Amino acid sequence: MDRTAALSQQLQQRADALLGLLERRASLLPLAWLVVAGLGSAMRLSGQFADPLAWLPYAVFTVLPAGVLTAALAIFGGRIAPPVIARHPLYGAGGLMLSLLLALVAAVLLRGISFLAAIPPAGAESSPWLDTLHAWLTADATIACSLYSVAFAAGLRRSAHFPALLASAWAIDLAMQLIMANAAGGMMLPAAVALAFQALLRGNLTRVLVSIGIWLPYVLLSERVAVTYRHELRENGA
Structure with a gap:
């Protein structure tokens, strides 16, 4: 038991240290996205820089999410909890809430990688269907990365808007996949492209639904979420 308690305490200390690092260095996250997305985009373009x-x-995919995250971190940075809430042992983005924040970071990275890997660059001489698909996927990846970045910022900054923003990000993401799937049905896409596009949309849908299945019950039922984001104290004394 002593060994288990010591291991649990050690893991908690590491989680607290990681959360503290995120809170102190949050302003560097937009720069990190610019570097990662910019390098990935440059590799994908592979010499087509002369074609605007x-x-x-x-x-747009590189700059917009970084700007949105910068703005969100600034907007959500000024909330002060009442003393009775701030003293509560569950107040803060620790515990499983930290795992949810890291999952949002992973969602942004996975959506970006998925976009960069899914489709070649369009251009002045590309096919009309490629232009259309590229525009759709660019908008999808940019909007999704921006929405999950806003939810992350709200969660990290302990904003009361976090649950609603996270739910909105999920809903909009699901809607975008369904809209693209419906619109693609009326396009004359090459068979191999249509199959690949459908697989991409299914993958996006699956990731969102899995995320909802894992994290929605936590957001609704967690006492930490209730204390930190809704400033609710439950009658059982916690």
Whole structure:
């Protein structure tokens, strides 16, 4: 038992240290995204920098989420909890809430990687169907990464808007996949492209649904979430 308690305490200390690092260095996260997304986009373009129709979508995909995250961290940074809430042992983004924040970071990275790997750059001489698909997927990846970044910022900054923002991000993400799937049915896509596009949308849908299945019950039932984001104290004394 002593060994188990010591291990639990050690893991808690490491989680607290990671949360503290995220809170102190949050302003560097937009820069990290610019570096990662910028390098990935440059590798994907592979020499097509002279064609603005090729590189402009990647510039939007790289710059917009970083700007949105910067703004969200600033907007959500000023909330002060009442003393009775701030003293509560469950107040803060620790415990499983830290895992949810890391899952949001992973969601942003996975959506970005999925976009970069899924489709080649469009350009002045590309096929109309490629132009359309590329525009759809650029908008999808940019919006999804921005929405999950806003939810992450709200969660890290302990904003009361966090649960609603997270639910909105899930709902909009699901809606985008369904809209694209419905619209693609009316396009004359090459068979191999249609199959790949459907597989991509299924993958996106699956990830969102799995995320909802794991984290929605936690957001609704967690006492930490109730204390930290809704400032609710439950009658059982916690």
